[in-house]
Amino acid sequence: MLKPGLTLFVLLIVSIAYAEQPVSGYEFLTPETRAMQDDDFENPGMSAVDDGRALFHQSNADGKSCAGCHGINGSKLSTKHIAKYPVYSKELQRPITLQRQIHLCWEDQLENIPLIYDSNDSVALETYVRYLARGEVVDVDITGPMKPFYDAGEELYNMRFGQIDMACVHCHVYHQGKRLRGQVLSQGQSNGFPEYRLGSGRITSLHRRLSECFVSFRAQPFSFGSEELINLEVYVHARGNGLKIETPAVRY
Amino acid sequence: MRIQSNQLNFLLIMVVMFLSVMPLVSYSANQPYAAWKNHNDEIRLALNGLKGDAERGRQLVIDQNKGNCLSCHHLPVPEEIFHGDVGPDLHGIASRLTIGQIRLRIVDEKVINPLTIMPGYYRHPDKLRLVANEYADKTMLTAQEVEDVVAYLMTLK
Numbered sequence: 001m002l003k004p005g006l007t008l009f010v011l012l013i014v015s016i017a018y019a020e021q022p023v024s025g026y027e028f029l030t031p032e033t034r035a036m037q038d039d040d041f042e043n044p045g046m047s048a049v050d051d052g053r054a055l056f057h058q059s060n061a062d063g064k065s066c067a068g069c070h071g072i073n074g075s076k077l078s079t080k081h082i083a084k085y086p087v088y089s090k091e092l093q094r095p096i097t098l099q100r101q102i103h104l105c106w107e108d109q110l111e112n113i114p115l116i117y118d119s120n121d122s123v124a125l126e127t128y129v130r131y132l133a134r135g136e137v138v139d140v141d142i143t144g145p146m147k148p149f150y151d152a153g154e155e156l157y158n159m160r161f162g163q164i165d166m167a168c169v170h171c172h173v174y175h176q177g178k179r180l181r182g183q184v185l186s187q188g189q190s191n192g193f194p195e196y197r198l199g200s201g202r203i204t205s206l207h208r209r210l211s212e213c214f215v216s217f218r219a220q221p222f223s224f225g226s227e228e229l230i231n232l233e234v235y236v237h238a239r240g241n242g243l244k245i246e247t248p249a250v251r252y
Numbered sequence: 253m254r255i256q257s258n259q260l261n262f263l264l265i266m267v268v269m270f271l272s273v274m275p276l277v278s279y280s281a282n283q284p285y286a287a288w289k290n291h292n293d294e295i296r297l298a299l300n301g302l303k304g305d306a307e308r309g310r311q312l313v314i315d316q317n318k319g320n321c322l323s324c325h326h327l328p329v330p331e332e333i334f335h336g337d338v339g340p341d342l343h344g345i346a347s348r349l350t351i352g353q354i355r356l357r358i359v360d361e362k363v364i365n366p367l368t369i370m371p372g373y374y375r376h377p378d379k380l381r382l383v384a385n386e387y388a389d390k391t392m393l394t395a396q397e398v399e400d401v402v403a404y405l406m407t408l409k
Contacts, residue, residue, distance in 0.1 A: 163371075163387040165362075165380055170369035175338045181323050182334035218387045 022240045025251055028186040033198070037250040045127070045196030045248025048203040052128025055121055060110050066125075069109065074132045082133035083245060086234050088145045095149050095234050099126040099205065100225065117225030123205045127194040130247040138191050138245060140238040153235025156228060162219025168232075183252065189240040190233070192249020199252055206233055285376060286395045290363055294352025298402075299359075299374065299395035309404025312397055319373065319393065319401055328408065338369060346406045355402050358393075374398050 026034060036042045056066040056074065070077050081087075086095040096104075102125045103115045115122040142150040157168045171180070172188030179185070193206040204212075207224045210232055214221035222228040286299040298304070313321035314332060322329060324338035345354065356363060360372035373393040377383070393401065 159381070161382050163377075163380055163383050163390070163392060165371050165375060166369060174367075175369060178336070178338045179334075180336045180338060185338075215384070218384050219382045220384050 022189055022243050023187050024189055024191055024243050025186040028184050033250055043250060045203055048124045048127040049131045049248060051124035055125050056128055060112055064110050077132060079133035079136045083136040083139050095230055097230055097233055102126060118205050118207055123194050123203055127203060127248055133245050134247055136245050138237060138240050138243050140241055142238045149231050149234050150238055153231035156232050157235055162217030164217045166217050189243055190236045191240045191243040192246035195249040195251050197251055290356060294350060295355040295359060296352040298399050302396050302399045304399035304403025306403040306407050309400035312401050344408055346409045351406055354405050358398055358401055
């Protein structure tokens, strides 16, 4: 027989253990990989930053560019604001991700050919803009109109998917720090995205990384830019509120 | 002996026919889901009454596309460098659990621990959500493969 008092005590201990501080994936890296991330000349993610920088300053037929409004090297952008994405859009009545905001500028202000979610140019621009806010503290609002989307993201985070029948929470909350074969499970924090993955050898957006997890669950992944992945992005970024942006991070 | 062109044609037709039938053969090998009962934390009867092969089971626990047990458990498999520690060490597991308890834990650990990270290797496919088409309506291991892994784990006294 379980005593109610004992059960409550155990639940309390378990909840304290999980309600811990967010820890960046950086802390789970070897010293060599940390050094690679820290050195802009060694960091392979910097090539996406360079691509994004070029697109940011590239003029369209009318001589307009991102830099035209936001300043050379994004000098007029607020890094604090960048760190708040995804933010609530009154117009869309839902959260808007940084990548989608870049699309809107690109299409509406510059009248360029629309960008496709997660295409190389789209991710390069997101990487560049988030890199401008490197060192800024992640600060996603989860109150007011953002709350239902945060809650929907949390529900997905805890939901089992696929033939493997596993949820994000299993690896990144319950078993963080443990080893899956040779790989140490991190908290799955998103403060370094888009990040360079040494395994695949490419710059990887958060939506692509989430999709990779779904594929490893043997589940049907959600499409890039979908409502589900945006809600997950809200939840995952907010879960890392307080961490410093590391874009472009280097991970395994 | 020289092969006549009509003989070659016949051979080609036979090869094409064989290849086109192969997927059907492997499909028909997908047996219907074997019913099982949880008796007091045990599945006492072998799935479909099948007999396991410990040597095949040992291969399945290593195979990343099959059991992949090493992903989360330490096992006496010295030729593999990396063993995970998400789940308990399985050295000597047969001295701690009965064969029926081991079978239940492989078939569907969630019966015992609903919060577990461990996949149900023979969990009913109807209980799964958003499975990729490639794996739809299939269990992770076949009934025979479950029995093979059980037979292997029973050697770990």
